Amino acid sequence: ExxxxxxxxxxxxxxxxxxxxxxxxxxxxxxxxxxxxxxxxxxxxxxxxxxxxxxxxxxxxxxxxxxxxxxxxxxxxxxxxxxxxxxxxxxxxxxxxxxxxxxxxxxxxxxxxxxxHPSEAVTVLERITQQNPGRVSLKGIFRSGSVTEATACNVCLKAPPEKLCNFTDIRTGEPWFCYKPKKLKCEHRVIHSFGGFGLKLKPMEDQLFQR
The missing domain is CATH 2.60.40.10 (Immunoglobulins)
Incomplete structure (x- = not known):
């Protein structure tokens, strides 16, 4: 299996x-x-x-x-x-x-x-996935009063536990972490947002995804 x-x-x-x-x-x-x-x-x-x-x-x-x-x-x-x-x-x-x-x-x-996707585009996707597995940027928004901060979030972040906010789902065990904000606390998180893609395409490769 x-x-x-x-x-x-x-x-x-x-x-x-x-x-x-x-x-x-x-x-x-x-x-x-x-x-x-x-x-x-x-x-x-x-x-x-x-x-x-x-x-x-x-x-x-x-x-x-x-x-x-x-x-x-x-x-x-x-x-x-x-x-x-x-x-x-x-x-x-x-x-x-x-x-x-x-x-x-x-x-x-x-x-x-x-x-x-043509097979040539799959070749590109495999390369950028191996080179940059965290290419999808997700952010956590923290807010308290007039202070707002945004930090990167994902299922796995390279940092010691004391530098992270642990939002793992206690019912399902699904992991989710955010870097701790500099001024606010973890409990000040209000929402998550999409931060964009970090694609590193070579010349001409972007055209494989525009047809």
Missing amino acids: VEQLKESIAWPETPSLPSNFSLNDTSGPAHSTFTILPRNGGGGWRVGDQLEVLIQITDFHGRPKSSGGDVLLARLHNPTLFAGVAGRVLDHHNGSYTAVFSLLWEGSAHVEVTLV
């Missing part, structure tokens, strides 16, 4: 990204395709069957990709019935993927596949 959890959160295998890469060589939706595979055993589809869809990812030139790691979302839906189901996407690590859907209703169904 532990190994399954590790596999579920492991980074996918993605190609390295050269410093002078071209966006046209990255995964793109324009020429990528998907094909609905025939039903196992032949015949028509029935409620309860598993529908399989083969997805082939290409770059912007229309050339098939030879590696995996793209982030894909697949869904099967019927807008008229307000019915839908998410597909389980299997990465074959060669530019192709299989999406598997459970058929849960009678009538028509439409397949939709979305390229959320």
